[in-house]
Amino acid sequence: xxxxxxxxxxxxxxxxxxxxxxxxxxxxxxxxxxxxxxxxxxxxxxxxxxxxxxxxxxxxxxxxxxxxxxxxxxxxxxxxxxxxxxxxxxxxxxxxxxxxxxxxxxxxxxxxxxxxxxxxxxxxxxxxxxxxxxxxxxxxxxxxxxxxxxxxxxxxxxxxxxxxxxxxxxxxxxxxxxxxxxxxxxxxxxxxxxxxxxxxxxxxxxxxxxxxxxxxxxxxxxxxxxxxxxxxxxxxxxxxxxxxxxxxxxxxxxxxxxxxxxxxxxxxxxxxxxxxxxxxxxxxxxxxxxxxxxxxxxxxxxxxxxxxxxxxxxxxxxxxxxxxxxxxxxxxxxxxxxxxxxxxxxxxxxxxxxxxxxxxxxxxxxxxxxxxxxxxxxxxxxxxxxxxxxxxxxxxxxxxxxxxxxxxxxxxxxxxxxxxxxxxxxxxxxxxxxxxxxxxxxxxxxxxxxxxxxxxxxxxxxxxxxxxxxxxxxxxxxxxxxxxxxxxxxxxxxxxxxxxxxxxxxxxxxxxxxxxxxxxxxxxxxxxxxxxxxxxxxxxxxxxxxxxxxxxxxxxxxxxxxxxxxxxxxxxxxxxxxxxxxxxxxxxxxxxxxxxxxxxxxxxxxxxxxxxxxxxxxxxxxxxxxxxxxxxxxxxxxxxxxxxxxxxxxxxxxxxxxxxxxxxxxxxxxxxxxxxxxxxxxxxxxxxxxxxxxxxxxxxxxxxxxxxxxxxxxxxxxxxxxxxxxxxxxxxxxxxxxxxxxxxxxxxxxxxxxxxxxxxxxxxxxxxxxxxxxxxxxxxxx
Numbered sequence: 001x002x003x004x005x006x007x008x009x010x011x012x013x014x015x016x017x018x019x020x021x022x023x024x025x026x027x028x029x030x031x032x033x034x035x036x037x038x039x040x041x042x043x044x045x046x047x048x049x050x051x052x053x054x055x056x057x058x059x060x061x062x063x064x065x066x067x068x069x070x071x072x073x074x075x076x077x078x079x080x081x082x083x084x085x086x087x088x089x090x091x092x093x094x095x096x097x098x099x100x101x102x103x104x105x106x107x108x109x110x111x112x113x114x115x116x117x118x119x120x121x122x123x124x125x126x127x128x129x130x131x132x133x134x135x136x137x138x139x140x141x142x143x144x145x146x147x148x149x150x151x152x153x154x155x156x157x158x159x160x161x162x163x164x165x166x167x168x169x170x171x172x173x174x175x176x177x178x179x180x181x182x183x184x185x186x187x188x189x190x191x192x193x194x195x196x197x198x199x200x201x202x203x204x205x206x207x208x209x210x211x212x213x214x215x216x217x218x219x220x221x222x223x224x225x226x227x228x229x230x231x232x233x234x235x236x237x238x239x240x241x242x243x244x245x246x247x248x249x250x251x252x253x254x255x256x257x258x259x260x261x262x263x264x265x266x267x268x269x270x271x272x273x274x275x276x277x278x279x280x281x282x283x284x285x286x287x288x289x290x291x292x293x294x295x296x297x298x299x300x301x302x303x304x305x306x307x308x309x310x311x312x313x314x315x316x317x318x319x320x321x322x323x324x325x326x327x328x329x330x331x332x333x334x335x336x337x338x339x340x341x342x343x344x345x346x347x348x349x350x351x352x353x354x355x356x357x358x359x360x361x362x363x364x365x366x367x368x369x370x371x372x373x374x375x376x377x378x379x380x381x382x383x384x385x386x387x388x389x390x391x392x393x394x395x396x397x398x399x400x401x402x403x404x405x406x407x408x409x410x411x412x413x414x415x416x417x418x419x420x421x422x423x424x425x426x427x428x429x430x431x432x433x434x435x436x437x438x439x440x441x442x443x444x445x446x447x448x449x450x451x452x453x454x455x456x457x458x459x460x461x462x463x464x465x466x467x468x469x470x471x472x473x474x475x476x477x478x479x480x481x482x483x484x485x486x487x488x489x490x491x492x493x494x495x496x497x498x499x500x501x502x503x504x505x506x507x508x509x510x511x512x513x514x515x516x517x518x519x520x521x522x523x524x525x526x527x528x529x530x531x532x533x534x535x536x537x538x539x540x541x542x543x544x545x546x547x548x549x550x551x552x553x554x555x556x557x558x559x560x561x562x563x564x565x566x567x568x569x570x571x572x573x574x575x576x577x578x579x580x581x582x583x584x585x586x587x588x589x590x591x592x593x594x595x596x597x598x599x600x601x602x603x604x605x606x607x608x609x610x611x612x613x614x615x616x617x618x619x620x621x622x623x624x625x626x627x628x629x630x631x632x633x634x635x636x637x638x639x640x641x642x643x644x645x646x647x648x649x650x651x652x653x654x655x656x657x658x659x660x661x662x663x664x665x666x667x668x669x670x671x672x673x674x675x676x677x678x679x680x681x682x683x684x685x686x687x688x689x690x691x692x693x694x695x696x697x698x699x700x701x702x703x704x705x706x707x708x709x710x711x712x713x714x715x716x717x718x719x720x721x722x723x724x725x726x727x728x729x730x731x732x733x734x735x736x737x738x739x740x741x742x743x744x745x746x747x748x749x750x751x752x753x754x755x756x757x758x759x760x761x762x763x764x765x766x767x768x769x770x771x772x773x774x775x776x777x778x779x780x781x782x
Contacts (some may be wrong), residue, residue: 003730023093026071028082033074035086039095039100041070046096048435052393054092056515058313059549060085062397077313081550087218199507202514203330207290214283218342221276222492226350228269228490230481233260237480242350246477280339288335295327299513305647306519308588313549314519317400322516326509333506337499340492342497344376347489354485361468365460366486369453398428407672482678518648522587527607535614535695536599537564537726539585544594546580546750554580555750557594564599567727568739570744577750578730580621582698585728586617598696616694621703622685624673630665632673633687638692651717653710654683679710686714688719697722700730734758734772743768 026034047065050072054063059080064073076085104601119572204211238244238258247258300323303311313318349371355363405412405421412421462483468474539562547553554577562568570578583589584596587603592613596603603611624632633649634640649655657680661667673681685701699718703711718727721737729737737743738758745761745768747753754766761768 023090025086026087030082031076031078033076033082033085033089035072035074035089037065037070037072039070039093039097040065043067046100049099050092053095054089055393055396056512057088057092060088061130061315077550078464079313079549079551084550093615101276102164140175188413197284199510203291203334203506203510205291205294207287208292210283210287210290214280214287214338215342217280217283217338221280222343222346223350224269224273226347226485226488228266228273229484231262231266231269231479233483234477235259238262241476244477251432284339285335288331289332292327292331293741294562295322295330295513296725299323299327299516302517302519302521305521305524307522308583309590310519314516317403318396319516320403320507321396321399322512326512329509330506330513333502337502340495344492344495347492348377351485351489355482359465359468359482361473361475362461362464365464366457366482366489367503369457372453391432394428394432394435398425398432401425401428437673451491453490455490457490458484461486522608524608527610528601528605529607530598530601530610530614532610532614532695537696538562538599539696539726539728540595540596540597540600541584542595542597544584544591544596546577546584546589546591548589553592553749555584555591556754557560558596558750558751560744560755562726562728563741564726565724566741567722567729567739568742568744569740569769570728570730571734571737572746572753573733573748576748577747578746579700581751582728582730583699585698586615601715613692614695616683616689616692616697616772618685618689618697618699618702620704622673622681622702624669624676624681624684626669626671627666628663628666629661629684631671632684633665633691635688637688637691644691645756648687650683651721652683652687652688653714653717654680654687657683660673679707683710683714694740695729696726698728698730701732702729703736704731704733707736715739734768735773 021036024036026036028034037050040050045069050065054060059077060074061077062073062075066072072089074085074089080088088098092139119586234244238255242256243255244252247261252258252261283730303319303323351366352363355366387441403422405425412418465474465479465482469476469479541555541558541560544558545553546555551731554575558577558581560570560581570581572578580589584591585598585603587608590604598606598611598614630642630645633645637644646655649658649665658667659663667675668685669675669681673684676684682702682704686699689697703714716735729740731737741757742755742757743761744752745754745766747767753763754761754768762772763769
């Protein structure tokens with residue numbers, strides 16, 4: 001089948017790294033595909049990465065990649081064609097392959113999902129095991145031999161402070177640059193990386209001053225803390241020795257005076273540490289809240305302005321998760337972890353010059369763990385990326401399923417499928433738990449290794465420093481303040497693993513937020529103004545062809561004319577493109593060919609807000625907000641008076657049932673209007689449109705849920721209200737349109753099958769005649 005070949009110049013040199021991903025289709029049906037991908041077999045991290053990458057594509061609803069069998073199950077929206085779904089899968093596999101190439105020199109990702117006996121090494125191939133471990137064993141043996149033979153010489157070199165500082169700086173820089181370059185290459189191309197600013201700059205945005213203030217307070221707090229830790233051993237040494245020659249040299253004579261000075265300095269440092277720490281905590285939290293509010297406001301504003309056709313491709317639960325959880329993750333990182341980052345940098349910035357100035361001969365033991373700790377932290381970061389992404393993706397699927405089931409509560413009850421849905425939720429919850437447990441095990445190891453490295457630095461400093469003091473090459477006055485500094489600095493550095501973890505989560509969340517921002521906006525500021533008072537209401541579809549993605553054309557070379565100030569009915573079978581006509585007129589979608597005209601002007605050339613203000617659109621499934629009836633009717637016409645509101649409700653036939661409610665217009669309708677019947681919701685939505693008083697009205701099955709008597713009342717009211725207005729009535733029930741000035745009968749593919757008045761169409765003996773006789777209960781014509 002299709003091969004995803006790597007470019008010749010990018011082929012890795014190691015024979016353990018795959019250079020292609022062979023894909024074989026097992027089954028392909030509309031909405032579902034199953035593939036076998038050799039690349040994923042035995043590679044759980046790659047399987048998780050593929051799932052995460054594919055779930056980010058629009059229209060993909062569910063992905064299950066098995067590292068045991070190498071099979072991938074993809075469920076997608078039926079609007080996505082099978083060819084497009086296969087293309088998206090190939091792209092996700094290509095990204096996974098690129099990530100494997102980028103980490104070719106690293107250890108394999110750990111198998112955290114395979115059961116005992118099922119796991120396979122991450123890297124496969126002939127002799128992969130030996131080829132992977134033999135060089136490392138030989139390298140480790142060589143390092144041990146070199147240390148034994150050249151130990152004294154290495155210690156002599158490391159005793160040179162400038163050389164130690166240079167080696168430490170070079171090693172740490174190399175580790176950091178290599179780790180982040182490798183991480184970034186797995187996520188985006190060089191062009192994408194160059195086009196985007198650093199994640200921190202994108203997160204902070206315009207709040208640089210508050211960020212600088214928070215960082216300054218954190219740095220001062222850490223400075224005071226290190227001063228306190230430096231003074232504590234000095235006080236002990238002062239008491240043990242009975243005085244300090246250094247303080248006496250500066251005019252502080254007597255043990256009591258010297259002790260008072262040091263204790264006072266320690267107390268001042270303690271107060272400064274608490275004061276600056278409190279200030280830093282407050283400012284960081286304020287900054288985090290400001291950033292969260294700013295990002296959520298901007299993101300929601302962007303989502304509100306996204307074209308409906310593009311937003312329909314996104315799952316509601318995914319958008320909701322971005323607006324709540326992902327933006328909250330960014331805020332959490334700024335409010336809690338940024339303080340740790342600044343304090344860690346301050347600790348290292350003070351530790352290095354302190355040792356170089358006071359005890360250069362033992363500086364190497366304090367500085368040597370820094371690149372090791374950095375390497376371990378970034379090593380953990382690399383292994384955690386795929387696990388976190390997979391965990392987030394599984395949790396998003398679980399939340400989406402729970403939300404969907406809550407909305408479908410009545411459907412589930414009527415179908416008696418409670419046990420089926422419980423089993424589905426249980427399975428999704430199990431997958432989330434497995435991903436979280438795997439991530440928890442991975443997260444528990446690095447902090448302990450980092451603490452061990454910090455403890456080793458403390459022990460080494462005490463050992464070598466103590467020997468230097470005994471030999472007389474280092475004074476106790478210089479050694480005292482340095483005893484606890486390495487351990488404290490390494491303790492701060494030990495948080496690098498968890499901080500890096502949270503940083504990666506924040507960056508991943510930021511990527512998802514920015515993907516929403518990448519959705520194209522509707523051109524609100526473009527187009528020719530069209531004041532509502534000047535709208536006559538003449539509508540024309542001229543040779544329009546339109547197809548939803550992955551579907552046959554809903555309209556095919558369709559032409560129709562709606563005269564201004566008249567009522568036009570559009571009827572036809574399901575799927576004949578009736579609702580599509582309304583969506584094209586509202587510019588929710590754009591025709592593939594042809595033109596949609598309003599008063600002779602292409603709707604794409606008109607100012608979008610003016611166009612939609614001129615059209616009142618009532619859908620078959622109206623949406624009501626969780627508010628009062630009055631607030632729902634006033635929505636979009638917020639300055640309407642109570643008299644205007646009641647008049648609109650009366651015209652829509654809603655006043656009778658509203659007056660019968662205990663709270664009347666103040667009655668809350670519940671979430672999505674759950675407290676009302678379908679017909680009541682339709683009448684409130686109709687009253688909302690009538691209150692707007694638009695020159696053009698589109699009723700898309702707007703009375704389908706009301707009884708015949710109520711429909712007759714509404715029809716009479718609409719005839720009065722619709723005088724001198726253009727009304728387009730879309731209906732299945734022909735009695736809804738029988739009094740229309742003209743009627744279009746839509747056939748399969750959106751083709752206009754018939755056109756005329758009710759009386760003309762009934763006697764024509766065509767599709768309309770058959771539908772009318774079926775609905776009227778009379779025998780069909782022969």
